Amino acid sequence: MSKIALVTDSAAYMPSDMIEKYDITVVPLMVNFGNESFREGVDISSDDFYKRLASEKALPTTSQPVVGDLVVAFEKLLQTHDSVIAVLLSSGLSGTVNSAETAARMVGGDITVIDSKITAWGQAHMVLEVAKLREEGLPKDEIVSRVLELRDRVGAYFVVDSLEHLHRGGRVSGVSAMLGSLLQVKPVLRVNDGKLEMFEKVRTRKKALARVIELLQEKVGENDKLVASIVYSDVKADGEAFLAQVQEAIPTAVLELSQLGPVVGTHVGPGLLAVIYAVR
Structure with a gap:
């Protein structure tokens, strides 16, 4: 063998x-704050990263x-x-x-x-x-x-708290970010062919999360089994609450909770909630 x-x-x-x-x-x-470089998961933890992110004026970079x-x-x-x-x-x-x-x-x-x-x-x-x-x-x-x-059976939906990090990372325009902030738009993003893209713009976070649950229900249909993780960035309690919502809506789903780390967190920012799933 x-x-x-x-x-x-x-x-x-x-x-x-x-x-x-x-x-x-x-x-x-790697995640880089100015001239300081950290190996993700080795030199900096996820919790320490989000604490520092909240206090830094300049967005970190990744490599x-x-x-x-x-x-x-x-x-x-x-x-x-x-x-x-x-x-x-x-x-x-x-x-x-x-x-x-x-x-x-x-x-x-x-x-x-x-x-x-x-x-x-x-x-x-x-x-x-x-x-x-x-x-x-x-x-x-x-x-x-x-x-x-x-x-081919794995996918993801992300709800970001703000368009600021996506704008600063070059994924949405400044006008979209400004209008999103003014209108309290909570975009639903998805991973499509390996790329993170805007899927829908929904007014209020509550409606955006409800829309994600609807999308998951459509994916599962009547016969498929959903295995997924509810992913949060910095607020674990929000992740736990959303997991409970998804579990109630899809009782047969096998769910777990996980945290998004520094490298991806740099680009989506704090306050993120996501579902990353596999349909079997």
Whole structure:
């Protein structure tokens, strides 16, 4: 049986016990406040990041792992494994996939880079799928095929508290951000083909969250099973309340709660609530 190494990046926001249990190598992305750089999940926690974000005037920046670090990680893993599967943050949100593909070409060997086309729980869900299939002893090609099939059933809806961070990150215009603030618009965003895009503009946060639940109900229909995470940025109590709403509306859904970390949090800002889901 071939030995397969499993790699992801910090934007999967996986719990440390899962990382340890399934022997997953996590390559950190960077978040930068001015001249200070922090490895996500290593040098700065999510809670500390949001506290600092609230007090900083300038928006932090983010950056993907450098190619050299990925080369070192791949080379080390191939010393003890026959192949590598890397499930990484959407190429529509980061250059991490491109960096990993460059590193894989430099290293050679049997390295497969998978663009998750998602982030956070959706990315982690695919990583865990690889881990479980690997434990079952499936060959690498079949594992990759199954994960790509799963990717087609994964999606996300985001409700942001303000358009400010999306504007400052270049995702919406200044006019849209200003009008959104004046009109109390709470945009519903979705991840489409790996990119975060405006889906609907809804007046008030309450209506936006109710709309997300409607969209989830449409996805599930009568026969499908919904597995999802309610994702919050900085206010856990809001995430818990929204989880209860979703569970009441879709009693058969298997739900969990997770926090969005610094790199993605930089672009959507505090006050975010999201559902990242897989339909099975």
